[in-house]
Amino acid sequence: TAGITQAPTSQILAAGRSMTLRCTQDMRHNAMYWYRQDLGLGLRLIHYSNTAGTTGKGEVPDGYSVSRANTDDFPLTLASAVPSQTSVYFCASSADSGTRGDTQYFGPGTRLTVL
Amino acid sequence: GQNIDQPTEMTATEGAIVQINCTYQTSGFNGLFWYQQHAGEAPTFLSYNVLDGLEEKGRFSSFLSRSKGYSYLLLKELQMKDSASYLCACMDSNYQLIWGAGTKLIIKP
Numbered sequence: 032t033a034g035i036t037q038a039p040t041s042q043i044l045a046a047g048r049s050m051t052l053r054c055t056q057d058m059r060h061n062a063m064y065w066y067r068q069d070l071g072l073g074l075r076l077i078h079y080s081n082t083a084g085t086t087g088k089g090e091v092p093d094g095y096s097v098s099r100a101n102t103d104d105f106p107l108t109l110a111s112a113v114p115s116q117t118s119v120y121f122c123a124s125s126a127d128s129g130t131r132g133d134t135q136y137f138g139p140g141t142r143l144t145v146l
Numbered sequence: 147g148q149n150i151d152q153p154t155e156m157t158a159t160e161g162a163i164v165q166i167n168c169t170y171q172t173s174g175f176n177g178l179f180w181y182q183q184h185a186g187e188a189p190t191f192l193s194y195n196v197l198d199g200l201e202e203k204g205r206f207s208s209f210l211s212r213s214k215g216y217s218y219l220l221l222k223e224l225q226m227k228d229s230a231s232y233l234c235a236c237m238d239s240n241y242q243l244i245w246g247a248g249t250k251l252i253i254k255p
Contacts, residue, residue, distance in 0.1 A: 071247055072247055073244075074235075121188060138188060
């Protein structure tokens, strides 16, 4: 079982360009999440989706958008990248958000550098 | 506000025991998670506590005191492969995870 895959593994992007980070899970989990991880800070939630067809904003949603057309895929789009979006991006999924102990499982991450 | 505190870095010796502390203040509480993250890799789940007390899982144990807003992760018989960051995360009243910045554990031979 692959679990969660993310693409690309890493990317260098010019400021002002757009980019979509891809995330696919094969565990039939209802909930999916996008986090960014920056040195010295905890994981910060960008957007989430409790189930296919719904999305919500996390702690740091500005400059990012998501969609959840089906259960497996949860792409993250940067419409016009800025250098402050340089980070490592992790996608995660969990079986059933809204329940105690619902464990999140993480993809391998995408390292994005915006110049 | 919501806050998770854990030490930035700790050093321990191979074969020894180390305790990584985590204190939290969150709006509501639906449990506390510990994750392990090796450099350049994804976080992986270690443990979940929602009731007070100690949960043991092999060489790793996790403790929770809800009244004190405190947890610790205990690692026994340390191995070099335990060198990693350990992330503490609380599930708040909305079932969202609030993450600490992580504790980098360095194991020396």
